[in-house]
Amino acid sequence: MHANGMMLLAAAQESTQDVPARAQMATTLGFHIILACFGIAFPSIVLLAEFIGLRRGNQTAMRLARRWSQVMGVLVAVGAVTGTVLSFEMGLLWPGLMRQYGSVLGVPFGVEGLFFFLEAIFAGIYLWGWRRLPGWAHWWSGMPIAVSGIFGAISVIAVNAWMNTPGGFTEKNGQITSVDVWQVFFPRSAIYEMPHMVLAAYMVAGFGVASVYAVGILRGRRDRYHYTGFALGFIPAAILTPFQIFVGDTAARAIAHDQPVKFAAMEYVPQTSRQVPEWLAGVYVNGHVYAGIKIPYLDSLLVGFGPGTKVIGWDSVSPADRPPVVWLIHLSFDVMVGLGSLLLLVGLWAAWTGWRRRRWPRPLLFWALGAVSGLAAIVAMECGWVVTEEGRQPWVVYGLQTTAQAATTNGGVLASLGIVIVVYGVIGVATIAILLMLSRRWRRDDRDDDSVPYGPPSAVADRAASQVES
Amino acid sequence: MGDAVGAILLAGITLYAVLGGADFGGGLWDLLAGTTARGRAPRELIDESITPIWEGNHVWLIFDLVIFWTAFPHAFASVMTALALPIWLAVGGIVLRGTGFAFRKEITRLSLQRTAGAAFALSSLLTPFFMGTVVGAIATGAVPADASHASLAAWTSPTALLAGFVFVAACGFLAAVYLVVEAGRRGDRPMRVYFTRRAQGAAVAAGALSLAALFEVQNSDPAFFNRLTGRALPLVVLAGVCGLADLALLTAGPTKGIRAIAALGVAAVIWGWGVAQYPVLLPRTAVTLTNAGATQATFVALVVVAIAAVILVVPSFALLYALQGRQMLGGGEQGTPPAAGSHRSTGLPSAAHAEPPAPSHRPGSATRGVALGLVAIAAIARRRSPR
Numbered sequence: 126m127h128a129n130g131m132m133l134l135a136a137a138q139e140s141t142q143d144v145p146a147r148a149q150m151a152t153t154l155g156f157h158i159i160l161a162c163f164g165i166a167f168p169s170i171v172l173l174a175e176f177i178g179l180r181r182g183n184q185t186a187m188r189l190a191r192r193w194s195q196v197m198g199v200l201v202a203v204g205a206v207t208g209t210v211l212s213f214e215m216g217l218l219w220p221g222l223m224r225q226y227g228s229v230l231g232v233p234f235g236v237e238g239l240f241f242f243l244e245a246i247f248a249g250i251y252l253w254g255w256r257r258l259p260g261w262a263h264w265w266s267g268m269p270i271a272v273s274g275i276f277g278a279i280s281v282i283a284v285n286a287w288m289n290t291p292g293g294f295t296e297k298n299g300q301i302t303s304v305d306v307w308q309v310f311f312p313r314s315a316i317y318e319m320p321h322m323v324l325a326a327y328m329v330a331g332f333g334v335a336s337v338y339a340v341g342i343l344r345g346r347r348d349r350y351h352y353t354g355f356a357l358g359f360i361p362a363a364i365l366t367p368f369q370i371f372v373g374d375t376a377a378r379a380i381a382h383d384q385p386v387k388f389a390a391m392e393y394v395p396q397t398s399r400q401v402p403e404w405l406a407g408v409y410v411n412g413h414v415y416a417g418i419k420i421p422y423l424d425s426l427l428v429g430f431g432p433g434t435k436v437i438g439w440d441s442v443s444p445a446d447r448p449p450v451v452w453l454i455h456l457s458f459d460v461m462v463g464l465g466s467l468l469l470l471v472g473l474w475a476a477w478t479g480w481r482r483r484r485w486p487r488p489l490l491f492w493a494l495g496a497v498s499g500l501a502a503i504v505a506m507e508c509g510w511v512v513t514e515e516g517r518q519p520w521v522v523y524g525l526q527t528t529a530q531a532a533t534t535n536g537g538v539l540a541s542l543g544i545v546i547v548v549y550g551v552i553g554v555a556t557i558a559i560l561l562m563l564s565r566r567w568r569r570d571d572r573d574d575d576s577v578p579y580g581p582p583s584a585v586a587d588r589a590a591s592q593v594e595s
Numbered sequence: 596m597g598d599a600v601g602a603i604l605l606a607g608i609t610l611y612a613v614l615g616g617a618d619f620g621g622g623l624w625d626l627l628a629g630t631t632a633r634g635r636a637p638r639e640l641i642d643e644s645i646t647p648i649w650e651g652n653h654v655w656l657i658f659d660l661v662i663f664w665t666a667f668p669h670a671f672a673s674v675m676t677a678l679a680l681p682i683w684l685a686v687g688g689i690v691l692r693g694t695g696f697a698f699r700k701e702i703t704r705l706s707l708q709r710t711a712g713a714a715f716a717l718s719s720l721l722t723p724f725f726m727g728t729v730v731g732a733i734a735t736g737a738v739p740a741d742a743s744h745a746s747l748a749a750w751t752s753p754t755a756l757l758a759g760f761v762f763v764a765a766c767g768f769l770a771a772v773y774l775v776v777e778a779g780r781r782g783d784r785p786m787r788v789y790f791t792r793r794a795q796g797a798a799v800a801a802g803a804l805s806l807a808a809l810f811e812v813q814n815s816d817p818a819f820f821n822r823l824t825g826r827a828l829p830l831v832v833l834a835g836v837c838g839l840a841d842l843a844l845l846t847a848g849p850t851k852g853i854r855a856i857a858a859l860g861v862a863a864v865i866w867g868w869g870v871a872q873y874p875v876l877l878p879r880t881a882v883t884l885t886n887a888g889a890t891q892a893t894f895v896a897l898v899v900v901a902i903a904a905v906i907l908v909v910p911s912f913a914l915l916y917a918l919q920g921r922q923m924l925g926g927g928e929q930g931t932p933p934a935a936g937s938h939r940s941t942g943l944p945s946a947a948h949a950e951p952p953a954p955s956h957r958p959g960s961a962t963r964g965v966a967l968g969l970v971a972i973a974a975i976a977r978r979r980s981p982r
Binding site for chain 2: 201202203205210216224229238243247248252258300303306535541556559
């Protein structure tokens with residue numbers, strides 16, 4: 126077993142590439158996760174629109190569904206390839222992690238592969254079946270995309286949850302000797318991480334869609350088409366927001382228990398103590414919090430519903446085992462919570478006006494908030510990822526393997542990082558440019574439709590198109 | 596159990612090669628289709644054939660990757676470290692291909708369409724080439740068991756480079772054969788002739804390159820050559836027979852069954868490689884299918900995943916291909932065909948769009964279904980045999 130001995134040696138090596146490797150992983154994951162959110166949640170919104178279109182004969186909803194499905198086609202394609210990059214990066218950037226734990230964390234990824242298959246296959250049917258599949262058959266062909274999006278997300282989050290609270294395997298002399306698949310798929314943190322991410326995806330996609338139409342409404346396009354588009358994105362997202370805040374609050378309390386050092390960084394708890402204050406904003410440098418608002422006892426209250434609750438500080442572990450950039454974690458956490466609360470207020474505003482007056486709020490401020498709600502949801506979601514990933518450092522598998530041990534021993538990660546930033550920059554700009562171009566094209570089509578005063582617009586467009594074709 | 600998972604991995608690689616490989620081949624023919632005016636008809640046929648199915652086909656790559664790292668993590672880490680450069684280049688190709696393809700559809704301005712199309716087409720050439728060098732490097736034993744650094748020599752050996760070219764030619768061959776059938780089904784005679792010529796050329800190129808690779812292996816790696824011409828001989832012969840049979844059928848004219856034969860030929864090459872190497876995972880090391888770092892429970896979980904894939908994914912694919920074969924998919928969401936921009940600007944009628952398929956052409960989809968079924972059955976049968 127000479128070979129095994131050599132492998133152990135390689136696994137124990139520390140890489141000098143962990144910082145650029147982390148930067149590259151952050152770039153590619155941070156980019157992909159936005160597309161992933163749309164991949165998880167957008168199909169449900171498109172299906173909702175098509176459902177309303179089919180059930181109520183609502184031509185506006187139907188037209189939105191058709192157009193959104195074209196957007197979905199672009200986003201699914203870009204998401205598929207950026208997701209592929211991440212799969213390869215698991216080995217190209219983190220061979221140490223895969224060598225040691227690939228057989229453990231690979232199992233949820235295998236399950237995710239199944240859902241990815243269903244997603245891609247039925248996306249092919251749904252996206253390209255609009256013209257020739259009959260209405261409800263077409264609607265049902267989209268169902269597997271929506272369902273497998275959720276379960277695929279759960280499978281991937283299982284891996285991240287496992288990295289945060291690893292378990293379900295035994296390790297002897299550095300070798301994995303047995304694996305309990307069920308425990309690997311549902312580690313302790315899975316119960317809050319999974320719903321937190323799926324809800325985040327629905328908020329990103331819902332508010333994202335809503336903000337597009339809020340911009341249109343702000344620009345004076347106050348027509349049925351824009352209000353319907355706004356409602357189909359905004360209402361589901363706003364309904365889910367309070368649930369997300371509840372899940373997030375539960376998650377924070379569980380993290381205080383499961384990953385105390387991460388929690389200490391999130392809330393600026395240097396020493397394990399009772400009557401811990403809550404810091405709003407502020408930058409922690411050398412034992413001082415600058416520019417922060419201190420609320421006495423609140424952190425203890427939030428963790429254990431009493432001011433006397435003991436909160437574990439980062440002094441519970443040696444300095445080498447603490448996250449290196451505490452202020453980034455804390456501020457990201459605050460931004461996430463702040464934006465989530467803002468989105469909740471926007472939703473409550475709409476709910477109040479809708480309940481009292483049976484219409485949308487009129488003030489410009491509401492539509493301005495609606496216009497930025499998509500960006501706010503994206504920023505909040507990205508901040509959440511910063512918290513969970515930065516907060517776990519220096520570990521890649523909490524308490525078991527450091528990121529430096531996991532990183533590739535190959536040089537040149539800086540070079541690939543540079544290329545990745547340029548290529549992803551181009552792809553990001555091109556994606557947005559194409560979506561804007563589609564929107565311009567559709568506005569032009571709508572104007573053309575207006576010149577045909579009677580008759581269903583979509584049928585006219587179809588006929589015109591088939592004439593051009595033949 | 597390790598053997599079973601090894602067979603699953605090889606089956607996954609086979610499916611990626613015969614399905615995803617053809618999509619890359621389509622990009623290759625797109626690249627070689629010439630100027631905008633001359634290449635319009637073939638590009639349109641390629642575009643319509645690939646559009647609804649490429650993402651599904653692409654997932655086989657992810658599936659294979661996951662099986663590889665889960666079942667054989669030590670080998671996976673070494674391959675990803677030693678062959679980082681060609682793998683990065685292949686990944687770059689995958690990114691440019693997917694985005695280029697998706698963007699080209701939505702863009703209407705010709706110059707931008709050309710840029711996106713070039714990204715799609717060029718990367719369709721690069722990705723299979725670098726994937727081929729990776730396979731060549733593994734097969735020649737250039738990946739050490741405990742790789743800690745990338746190696747240029749590993750994948751630039753003559754065998755590895757030849758493997759890269761074989762991959763490109765094989766992708767081109769598969770795509771051309773599939774497109775011959777597709778054109779035939781649409782009653783598009785010029786395109787059928789067009790891709791028949793290309794399929795013949797690619798078959799000859801793939802055959803010649805494979806023979807060259809075989810001779811190169813005889814010189815550089817006699818042990819591997821002996822296994823290839825020993826226990827793997829039936830598969831090597833089968834691959835050759837399939838190639839010759841397709842060449843003969845293409846020359847004679849009938850298109851019935853040529854796709855299945857082409858796919859079988861490519862599958863035989865992959866299984867020949869697998870059988871020649873079995874049970875060693877990284878040749879010239881002690882890393883085999885059973886000692887590459889996974890436990891029994893992991894293997895069992897992967898077999899369950901594979902069974903679930905057969906139950907869930909295979910019927911879904913069958914549905915997708917059946918709908919695609921009946922031309923139920925396509926035309927875009929807006930009621931305009933995806934290539935509408937170029938249509939309108941040229942104003943020329945297009946043969947590819949001419950008519951819905953006559954009912955007499957329907958059996959084409961059945962052939963496709965049978966081909967898929969054969970591959971699946973072959974994969975399942977193979978999965979059993981090494982045990």
